[in-house]
Structures are given as structure tokens and as C-alpha cells.
Amino acid sequence: MAGAKLADVALEAGVHVGTVSRALNPATRSRVNAETAARIIEVAQRLGYEVNITGRALRTQRTQTVGALIPDLTNPLFPRIVRGVEDSLEKAGYTALITNTDNDAQRERRMIAALTSRQVDGFLIASARLDDQALKEITEEGVPVVVINRTSADARASAVIADDSQGIADVMAHLVALGHERIAHLAGPGDTSTGQARLKAFEAALDRYGLQHRSELVVRAEAYTIAAGTRCLRELLKRGNPFTAVVAGNDLLALGALDALKENRIPCPERVSVVGFNDIDFAERLSPALTTVRVPKYELGARGAELLLDMIYSGREISTVTLPVTLMIRDSTAPPPLPGTGLFGL
């Protein structure tokens, strides 16, 4: 028989509910006679006792559940992060309520309300929008928050991020070593911390290598999607300014860029090199296999969850953890075409 409760165990063991509660909780077990504790545990097992976390939560104000706000689970970046989150949480007996936000402010608000209503002990937020009024409100109420793969203007939230600037620096070093000079950037949305950080790193690299800043070679994507990548590269082509390499804000934008190149019969990497960011699953199985920056997705989630648990349990102070990245050189990057041999736009 499953679904037994404290009262059932108490009755069967011939003791009071309070004693059962103490005996079953490792933290308070020492306060009860060893023999009776053993008997209670035996009875609990026999009766199939399972704690009712709802009841416990009402009393302890702890649901042992956290809310996870994910922009879009169908972006292969996030399932890996979620796996990390899940594994870290499980060790502590926690569970995650996972919701998709589509980076949509309205939807995000609804989800936060649904999660708050369920008394989650904290939030893991991988949604990227920076101007996050909703986030501000929950931190102000003192609910622990950790943001993942983004920074937060709010000093009350911890953060786990990948080293965006190092990643872009590695990309640029790679492209410059190949001989590229006219490098375009498909920047991520301006209201995301990754979009901002990567653009900044891109510009810093231009300076580092003495390359000219050309505003016509930077296009802002309105979202981190394949479709946005396609639109941006079309825009780039329309502007007519020659380039031999494209640094995309993330892998999905890079995929969209590849589509646009293909539809214009511009071979990659022969005439234009393309680089992504994140190294999503399948990036290496595309044609051409995508050169990209690998971010430690699982660790991002795992560390984020650990940080959150620390905040919940020990109210530990706010911190920001930056994880290292790795440039994965594959087939979408190559030396630029020789001048006069068909450089696009020249």
C-alpha cells in the first residue's frame, strides 16, 4: 500500500505523529530514541509512506521546487542546460518547474505568476531580455534568483555565464589568422546581455587587429532564430559592402546566414566563412560543419542550480561565475578568396 501518511504510520507504530515526523527526518532523528526510530522507519517503509511535500511546504514555506524560465526549449542549447539543472537539483531533493517564455514579456509575466503561485523557492532564469521588470520585482520580494547564460543589471541576482568575450576573441583570432579583413557581425538582439557582450568583443577585436570599423558590416538580429539570421544576411548582401566572413551572434543565426548564402549561391566557406556561437547539438553534422564556440551547457545549468540552492539554504551572497569556452574549428571557415577570384561584392 502506497500513499500512507504520518498519521497512518503513527497509528501502526503506536506513537504520536510528531514522533514519526522527527524519526523520519534525518535532521531531527537524533532527538528520538534509536529503537523507536528504527521501528518507525520500518513501519513507514512497510506502509509505503511518502512525504506529502504540499503539506510540508505549507508549514515550512519550502516547496523544494524551483521555477526555470527558458526562452525556447527547441533551441538545442537549452535542453543541455536543463539536464545540468535537473541533476544538481535532484541531489538536493529539488525539482524544477520548466516553462518556455519565448522571450516574450507577457508570457514571462504569466509564467512567473504561475510559478510564484506555486510557491517556488527560487528562480532560474535563462531568458535573455535585459530590461527585465518582472525579474526586478521578484528579486525585490527577496526570492532567490540565478540568471543563466546572461548577466543581470540587478545586483540581487547571481549569474552563471559563458566567457563571451573570450569566445569572440578566439573567433576573431582564428579568422584573422586565416587572412580575413572584412568581417561582418550578425549581432544578437540588443536587449540581451549576450548580444551586447559579443558585439562589444567583436569591436574590441577589430581594434586589436587594426581592422576598420564598418557600421555597414554589423546587422542586429531581432531574435536568436534561424529566420532572423536569414533576414540579417540578406540585409548585409543588399547593402553591397563586401565581406569574407560572418561572425554570427549564435548558432541559429549562423544557420540562417548559411541559408541566405545558399539561396544566393555564395559557397561557404569558399567565398564566405561563417562562425556561430554555443555549439549546439548537430552543429558538426550540418553541411558545412559549423565552426563555432562551444559553451559548457551542462555546467552552465549545473552551476546555476547549485548557486540557487546555496542562496535558498544559506542565503549565500550574490556572485557571478564565468565558465570558459572552446573554439571548435570545423568546415565553415577557410581562408578568404584571393582578390580578383570572385570575392563577393568586389
Next chain:
Amino acid sequence: MAGAKLADVALEAGVHVGTVSRALNPATRSRVNAETAARIIEVAQRLGYEVNITGRALRTQRTQTVGALIPDLTNPLFPRIVRGVEDSLEKAGYTALITNTDNDAQRERRMIAALTSRQVDGFLIASARLDDQALKEITEEGVPVVVINRTSADARASAVIADDSQGIADVMAHLVALGHERIAHLAGPGDTSTGQARLKAFEAALDRYGLQHRSELVVRAEAYTIAAGTRCLRELLKRGNPFTAVVAGNDLLALGALDALKENRIPCPERVSVVGFNDIDFAERLSPALTTVRVPKYELGARGAELLLDMIYSGREISTVTLPVTLMIRDSTAPPPLPGTGLFGL
């Protein structure tokens, strides 16, 4: 101020908590004076009242939360299903606790325990294992269960499935029309309903077209993974029995098969055609673009959640819904090589 509770609203509105409860619940609102109800609602809004679902659950035995058991979120099939689940649930004010099971019995048990402990109102199970003792136990306790993308031996669970046999029939018709006669099958795990159904459909098609059953051309995968697909195709090659086409149990197995072909320098589709199942995201961006059977992933999840809500609310009877599939012909299938022009194994 957010986080107000019934008592706060009652105090401010100068009425009793019970009245506030009735006024705020649309179902019981009619039982309270229209004017006071309006006042209460106004006060609730002003104070930022949010129902505490934990408290409500303790009383109503409804957490408005369901558990979702997913084998592996990093398989792109599942995020799409989850999106459907989420959208259907949200309309009813429900939320999903999503967990990865890895199709591992131990892990599945732990997850079910964690979810049961949180008093979920029902389960959505996309895990594929058939001999599901744990599932049996929860249905026996009367907890509503819907299985997704699999059938269940247990008559107490509803199911939403894709039309596996139609899908395989379409695949076989396609291959036969191209001229294939020696068709191999990388069957999914034997303890999954999809693995069984697709193998059965494969064999039925052999009969239909008068093709010989060759047991050497059927290999069982131990899991639905890329690695398993690679292992299986290597095994197939080792057996030395010639074949010109491979019908894989799902897309991941097909990807693994493509890897094994590549490592043996067997060009696809020139010498061997490969077909997958599911049409995961990115299937069309692979090289070669994968011919596969598209299953309506979002609908699978959405219908599954609807069925579950029906069971929770109206205790509606068990049913099985089969959704239609579509063959997506892409670049991984072509006519078999002409005899004598390098057919593998001949």
C-alpha cells in the same frame, strides 16, 4: 505589495476570509452579494492577491500540476512535444513538472516518487519502455495517466500515438518505387512500443511487396541514440549481406547509420539509401538531408495534455488517439545502384 493572502484581503475589505474565498472563485461568486464581491475583487487586485496553490492543494487535493516523464529532452523530438503539452496545460491553469528519465527504470522510479510526493494531479509519460512496472503502480492507485508516442499494455492509461504502421508503409512504398529490394531495418529497442510497431510494419510491407524476409538484414538497437545507430550499421556491414536501403527506427538511429556509412566510405544515397522516423528539427539541414516520416510532435503533446485534463476533471474514460504522419522525401534516398556498378557486398 504582492503576496497578499486571503486574510489580508478580508481584513482590508472588512469581511470574513470565507467570503473572500467565495468572491474570488468564479464558481462560487454567485453565492455572494454582487457589490461586496466587486469590492473584494477590487481590494484583492489592489493588494496584489495571488492564490497560494500549495494551500489550496492541501484542501482540494488538486495541485494543478502534472508530472511529465520525458526520456531525453536533448532528443529534438521532445521539446516540440513539450511545447504542445505546455500550451494545452496553460489554458487550464496547469503547469508541468518535467523530468528526464533516460529510459532508465531506476531513474524513472525516482522521478515518479518525486512527482507523487508533490501530489501531481496526473502523469504524461513519453518514456518508451513497455514493461513498465512503475506505470502500472500509479495507474493502479487511480492517478490519471496519458502515455505519449507509445502505447501501453495497461488499459487504465490513455494514449496519443503517431501512426507508426502508416509511416513505415509509406517509407516502404517509396523505397520499392525507387527499385529497392534488399532493404535493411535498424529496429528500435524491443521493449518499446514504437520499436515493435515499426518492425511489425516493416515485415508486413516485405510481405505486401513479395520481398524475402532476411533476418540478417534486421538489427535491433539497444537504445534510440546516434551511437546505437552506428553500432547497428557496423554490425549489418559485418554480416556481409548486401542491402541497398536502410529503414531506421528513428532519426537518431538514422544519423548513426549515416556516420557508419561515412566511416566506411559508402556514399548515401548513391549506394545506400537511409530513412529515419520523426523528422526532428535539423533533419533537413543534414548532409544528405534526411528522408524521414514527420510525426505531428506539437499535436502529440497538446492532445496528450488535453486527454489528461479530461481525465482529471471529468474522469473521462480511457482512449487512444492516433495522429497521421507524413513522409518527407529528401536527399538520403535514391534508386539503388545498378547491378554490377558497385553494389555493396556484391
Next chain:
DNA sequence: CTGTTAGCGCGTTCAT
């Protein structure tokens, strides 16, 4: 060491 009591927030019954 253990029993008793109280209360977390809510919905519902029973009075009035």
C-alpha cells in the same frame, strides 16, 4: 525522549 498543541493558506460545511 515523547506527547500536545498550534498553525501554515485555503475551501467548505454548518449555522445564522
Next chain:
DNA sequence: ATGAACGCGCTAACAG
């Protein structure tokens, strides 16, 4: 139409 009281399952404070 509304107030009062109870209890869902659990833990924590207090007695003894």
C-alpha cells in the same frame, strides 16, 4: 448573504 469553525498533512515550539 455571510460568519464561524474545521481540517487537508506536516513541522515546530512547548511541556512534561
